[in-house]
Amino acid sequence: MNEVSYLKYEGKHNGLAGWLLSTDHKRIGVMYLAAMIVFFLTAVVFGLLMKFEMLTPGRTIMGPQTYNTLFTLHGVMMIFLFIIPGLPAIFGNFFLPIMLGAKDVAFPRINLLSWYFYIIGALMILASLLFGGGPIDTGWTFYVPYSLRTGTNVTFAVFAAFVLGFSSILTGLNFITTIHRMRAPGMNWFRMPLFAWGLYATAWIQLLATPILGITLLLIMLERIFGIGIFDPALGGDPLLYQHMFWIYSHPAVYIMILPAMGLVSEIIPTFSKKNIFGYGPIAMSSLAIAFVGYLVWGHHMFSTGISDTSRAIFSLLTFLVAIPSGVKVFNWVATLYKGSIDLRPPLLFVLIFIILFSIGGLTGLVLGSLNTDIHLTDTYFVVAHFHYVMFGGMGTLFFAALHYWFPKMFGKMYNEKIAAIGAWTFAIGFNVLYFPMFILGYLGMPRRYYDYLPEFRNLHVISTIGSWIMVTGIFIIVINLLKGFLKKEMITDINPWGGTTLEWTVPTPPPVENFDKIPVITRGPYERDEHK
Amino acid sequence: MDNESVMENKHTEHIHRDDVGSKMGMWLFLFTELILFGGMFILYAGYRFMYADSFRVAAMRLDTVVGTVNTILLLTSSLTAVLSLAAIQKKQKLFSMYLLVFTIVCGGAFLINKYFEWSTKIHHGFYPRGPEMADLPDGEVVFYGLYYVMTGLHALHVIVGMVFLTFMLVFVYKEKITFDNSQKLENAGLYWHLVDIIWIFLFPLFYLIH
Amino acid sequence: MRPNIVDQVDTTFFIIAGISVFFLLLIGIIMVYFVIKYNKKRNPIPSNVTGNTKLEILWTVIPTLLALGMFFSGYAGFKNMRNAPEDSFTVKVIGRMWFWSFEYDNGKKSDTLYVPLSRPIKMEITSMDVNHSFYIPSFREKEDAIPGRKNYLWFQPTALGSYNIECAEYCGLNHSAMYSKVVVMPDKDFEKWYNTPNPVDSLNTQKKDSTLINK
């Protein structure tokens, strides 16, 4: 009765409607994937154009207004449409219920609603380009008072981000309830896969931080329409309070991006080293610790804005403390490799690339957390390099890792592993050529969001631009390779191609509509193997 | 969604109602509402700290009587909302419906009060970019900005709550909500109480601080 | 002797960068070593190592201590950055879209920052329209210009010459063209400049004022 795969299932609606109206968490996950790849690649193209503009000082291919619009859209689309929702919405939706031994999430219809909010928000961002005062040029931070003064279509774009916030909140709400209520019998909290722990910590941030962004964006709209004076300094508002509100959300948002990614690393390394994770408890707990401490450090985005010296010192101290649980995770991952039987397949390769890129990103974060060095480096290319290492090197690389890890399970097809490895190496090399020079540029005093630059920075910019071409070639190879795998005729039926130990590797490939014929009873930890018993 | 009902029919034996899960979802949603208003409270606290004197002066112009009446209205409606849940659990369907109607009417009365309060203020020129505002010090402009946004957002929640409760009324009538299946009504009640709690804080902050 | 802010920033930077490079190499080398040593061909049967409390404590405590050390290094330098000496020479700087203007205590205005070599300079920073950020990379100093607020920073010129002033907070169309210069002059030359009324610069500035100011 439960033999039809979720891809083939035909209910009341068939064809496209069968997807668009489906409340199956797997189909929703795939719909997120399809949408996000489109937005991700669009934003990559924007980034590529920006890098091309930076090839020479002065005008290369576009004017300053176009450039300002491009970096705003690149930021808004990457952050709100890709890295924040990416891993939870695609892989969390698809695999969380299966990993917990459940048939679906707690609120399947809300789950579908959340996808629609996402799509509506995304389409609104695209629509904001076409009417009103034109595409926004405020940067993704929408800082007041510039966002109140500019004639571009801020009101509409901000409303789009508000709608996307709803999508994020509903996903978080769904995951928390699912994890609390729908774990299979015997799966206590410490038998839960670490990916689920990552999603759980993330879901709490989505839930308790996103509303702050919601209200802040709402106030920008009201300020622009009615002039309520809450943020407008001409009417008595305080631009610094805006920045507080913005970063109260946006700093924890960094952890929305990275926590599921970290959970994923803790899945992939045990699978490919054929052994249990090293330090399950510390990794699980550090997820919660990071989620909580993430609320305490937003002020480090404001060290040079004129907030009080006392608060700068407090935020700096707290920032150094948040580095520690991340460090603990990295050490545990490396230790998991110890005495394993390591099979360096593409997903593991991506994870190892992640560990290096993320470490560079995290460690350069220390320089930015330190007070006197941050005063010099903030708002320069150093910051740009830092957060690209953390976010793109972190979440972005793991997005590829997740795709390669779960691709056979999701679609019942296989990609070419050799080409995947070539793509991964090209990506990694290009990434470093692109972003590493930015650290030096920043240290030399090249401010970010600059359309034009002094001639002495030229060489480093040229290297960086060439890096962008290499990196995009890597992404191109990866995407085409996966696409070719997806379009292949022959299906694989191997339930467990990598030798994973979590529940998704016990269901058929691709998973049937209801995931499990019989809800499994869990008697051991997520990464325990028979051969060790 | 039709698709789901098909699926549900297919495996009714697996899907059992999870009232605690449903309540948990509602509470999680309430937290987002709390933090949404929480953001406004942070701003209120910040500006009150910066403009303590202006806030006092501006608050004097708000009508304490209207505020108090509205507080009592909401508290009473909260009582009747919880009573209607208790009534349905005691299988007193009709009584439960009367209580729900009373709750919705209280919400309506609150809104009417609010309407007159706002229109008086607007009539006197106290609104963003209004004629009186140009001469006010910065602090008072911000006070009125906060006043309109926070009470407006709250009023919006009252309206949403009333819509929720109206649906519940229909559900009770159609016996979709019964003595042993009352989680929906409890969830709507939770929302309504939250709206009440937010008002409990808005009331002293705007009407009683002079 | 006044603290040298440039040296302090660079010292903190290289201390933290050094520790970071060490950890990066440590992680990278160990990782690659494990991947080679415990490759499935060399080590077909994995051992089941699931944790080690001593190690967990070790790699929590050592980074914590290091992090605290980094914090204090940064904080010590920062305190000096914020304590402008009593005898500082004060200059007001106003950011506008998209240029800087400087006002001296005697009412002199300029669009280039002229300062004497021997005195610490305290900049009082504000903005007339949107956020800007007053940034002198060579002095490792930066502070935002926020409308309606007065921020400050100070620096001690150490050598004659002229240095770039940049805007580091995005402020719209010509953000990347919002440059000026600090010109550090010998004290005598500065005195002469300071006491000459109506230099060409100030005429320029005033003209721009009247056309671009908001209200």
Added chain:
Amino acid sequence: MEKTHSINYGTYVLVWLGLVALTTLTVAIAGLNLYSLTIIVAMAIATTKSLLVANYFMHVKSDSRVFKVFIVVCIVIFLTMIILTFFDLIFRYPAK
């Protein structure tokens, strides 16, 4: 175990009476001139009122522990936001 809420009308009415009494009290106290104490007293009374509503009307008192933990987490995070914001506001270099 999920249906342990007391479904006793009397308790609810008593709580409501308490809430109305507290409202009267807070309005009365606001009439006195207590200066900086006004806000503290008003907030204390408001907190008491919301505890009553949450515990009795929203049944938190009889709910399972996980809900209480959730609420505490939510409030702690909110307070953190306020407190850290105020570390800036209180010590900020004065505006002009």
